Amino acid sequence: MSGEFGIGVVVAVVGAGGTLVTLGLVAVLTTVLRRLFPA
Amino acid sequence: MIEGFIAALGGLVHGFAALTPGHVLMLAIGCALLYLGISRGLEPLLLLPIGFGAILVNIPGNGLMDPGGVLRVIYDAGVASEIFPVLIFLGIGAMTDFGPLFSDPKLLLFGAAGQLGIFATLLLAIAFGFPLRDSVAIGIIGAMDGPTAIFVSTKYAPHLLGAVSVAAYSYMSLVPLVQPPIMRALTTKEERRRVMPPTKSVEASRRARVIFPIAITIVGGLLAPQGVPLLGTLLLGNLLREAGVVERLRAASQNEIANVVTLLLGISIGATMQAEVFLRTETLIVFGLGFVAIVLDTVAGVLFGKLYGVLSGGRINPLIGAAGISAYPMAARVVQQVGQRENRKSYLLMPAMAANTGGQLGSIVAASIMLATLAGLGIV
Numbered sequence: 001m002s003g004e005f006g007i008g009v010v011v012a013v014v015g016a017g018g019t020l021v022t023l024g025l026v027a028v029l030t031t032v033l034r035r036l037f038p039a
Numbered sequence: 040m041i042e043g044f045i046a047a048l049g050g051l052v053h054g055f056a057a058l059t060p061g062h063v064l065m066l067a068i069g070c071a072l073l074y075l076g077i078s079r080g081l082e083p084l085l086l087l088p089i090g091f092g093a094i095l096v097n098i099p100g101n102g103l104m105d106p107g108g109v110l111r112v113i114y115d116a117g118v119a120s121e122i123f124p125v126l127i128f129l130g131i132g133a134m135t136d137f138g139p140l141f142s143d144p145k146l147l148l149f150g151a152a153g154q155l156g157i158f159a160t161l162l163l164a165i166a167f168g169f170p171l172r173d174s175v176a177i178g179i180i181g182a183m184d185g186p187t188a189i190f191v192s193t194k195y196a197p198h199l200l201g202a203v204s205v206a207a208y209s210y211m212s213l214v215p216l217v218q219p220p221i222m223r224a225l226t227t228k229e230e231r232r233r234v235m236p237p238t239k240s241v242e243a244s245r246r247a248r249v250i251f252p253i254a255i256t257i258v259g260g261l262l263a264p265q266g267v268p269l270l271g272t273l274l275l276g277n278l279l280r281e282a283g284v285v286e287r288l289r290a291a292s293q294n295e296i297a298n299v300v301t302l303l304l305g306i307s308i309g310a311t312m313q314a315e316v317f318l319r320t321e322t323l324i325v326f327g328l329g330f331v332a333i334v335l336d337t338v339a340g341v342l343f344g345k346l347y348g349v350l351s352g353g354r355i356n357p358l359i360g361a362a363g364i365s366a367y368p369m370a371a372r373v374v375q376q377v378g379q380r381e382n383r384k385s386y387l388l389m390p391a392m393a394a395n396t397g398g399q400l401g402s403i404v405a406a407s408i409m410l411a412t413l414a415g416l417g418i419v
Contacts, residue, residue: 008165008174011412012158018408020151022262023401029254030144037250039242 057099061314068317069093069309072205081212085185085305089205092309103310110310113303118200121193123304124186125272130297131186131399132276133289135367137251139393141243146359146390150397152343153363154405156181156335160328161409167324171418172196175409177325180207181332182402183214184365189308190269191406194419201311202322206329214366217330218337218373222361225341230348232382233356235390248281259404265414266407273403336364340394355390362391365402371395 072090076083096104103110117123140147161178169177176192176199188207192200210217223231243251252274260267279289311317344360358378362370371391378387413419 004171004174005162005165007171007416007418008162010416011171011175011409012162014412015161015405015409016151016155016158018262018412019154019401019405020148022259022404022408023147023151023397025258025262026255026400026404027144027147029258030140030147030251033247033250033254034141034144034243037244037247039244039247 054099059099059314061318062097062099065097065312065314065317066094068312069097072309075209075212082208084301085208085308086212088302088305089208089309089312092306093312094309095306096310096313104313110307114307114310117300117303118189118193118307119197121190121268123300123307124190124193125268126296126300127186127304128269128272128403129276129292130294130300132252132273132278133280133293133297135273135277135280135396135399137277137396138243138248139389140396141247143390143393146393147397147400148347149340149343149360149363149394150399150401150404151363152360153336153340153365153394153398154182154401155339156332156337157405157409159335160332163331164328167328169321169324173199175413176200176203177328178332179203179406179409180210180325180329181336182365182406183207183211183333183336184399184402184406185211187269187365187402187406189304191410194410198316199321199325201308201317202325203329204308205312206326210329210333211366211369214333214364214369215373215376217333218361218370219377221334221337222341222358222374222377225338226345226357228381230345230357231378232385233348233353234382234385235356235359235387236354237386245281245283249278252278252281255400259407263404263407263411265410265419266403269403270407273399333364337361340364356385356387359387359391359394362394362398363401364395364398367395367399368392370398 069090072086075081076086102108157178164174164177172195176196179188179191192203256274259270340360340363344357348355348357362374374391375388378385
């Protein structure tokens with residue numbers, strides 16, 4: 001059980017951090033697209 | 040001769056004779072889901088077929104989920120193969136307007152905060168004694184995203200599919216009831232009354248809107264390849280919408296395909312709710328943990344909103360953090376209503392829609408990252 005919890009902590013930390021980083025990247029990409037191709 | 044009549048009549052009463060208290064309870068649950076869908080209007084597109092599917096499979100001797108049975112064939116072809124949730128995303132993508140994100144891309148980050156419930160609930164489920172794979176499926180209820188929950192639970196814990204799916208769709212429909220008390224409890228009156236400066240409305244060019252789904256698919260796919268079926272079909276649907284040259288395909292994706300798949304998906308999920316599978320203590324725990332997940336999503340979103348509000352010098356109303364979940368556009372409307380109730384001059388709908396769109400992307404990204412992490416750990 002403690003082994004599974006340890007893996008769970010790894011999945012949770014990497015998952016939450018990865019989600020934040022990925023959406024941050026998407027935000028940057030969106031900003032770049034907006035600047036490159038203004039309406 | 041008489042024996043023949045008795046045997047024939049026996050066939051007619053077999054259903055009654057084989058009825059167990061478990062079947063009766065599940066028939067009642069099926070009827071309750073129908074009531075919620077039809078009379079209360081809670082996610083009727085899903086709760087109606089799910090409720091009816093639950094009724095069908097709990098009539099003794101129906102044979103629908105036996106090998107070769109009609110619902111078994113549909114389930115294997117569409118749910119076990121993961122085709123249905125993926126096709127649903129095609130329709131969602133065709134219906135979603137990512138335009139509000141172009142006005143203020145930073146609001147996307149609310150979509151990350153709103154997924155915290157997934158990961159916290161994953162740990163809670165393990166603490167409750169669920170194996171890791173089951174815990175992943177339970178945690179994903181916090182994505183507040185039916186197709187994602189179905190995709191992940193089919194992959195990791197198919198025996199929990201019924202409970203996880205029903206919890207995900209039921210709680211999504213309860214967003215207007217669950218979120219406002221949490222939003223009020225975590226914010227001061229002054230924060231709730233805060234008027235956000237009008238967002239400079241930035242219309243994205245057609246070229247930007249077309250490149251957006253292509254670029255995000257490539258970047259997101261490279262980061263988390265296991266999530267490509269989800270992210271890719273969502274963004275393909277969005278490309279059909281924004282390209283403007285495949286109107287028939289866009290219309291088919293968001294209408295005919297989405298409608299047919301929604302019906303078959305719903306009835307297939309209902310078919311997993313057989314009494315002997317569904318009526319277990321673990322189902323109740325799954326529902327309890329699912330509720331904790333959506334509460335934690337809202338808590339994390341609002342707290343992130345408070346932090347963002349401080350960092351932005353008071354320009355952000357923390358209520359919009361509650362919209363960083365996938366229930367779209369319901370969560371954004373809830374934020375607008377709560378804000379308006381406190382201050383009639385407060386218009387939070389546009390930034391809340393941007394955060395809500397971020398929540399839609401965020402739930403898929405969170406699931407994809409989790410799948411990639413598990414694959415990296417060799418647990419797939």
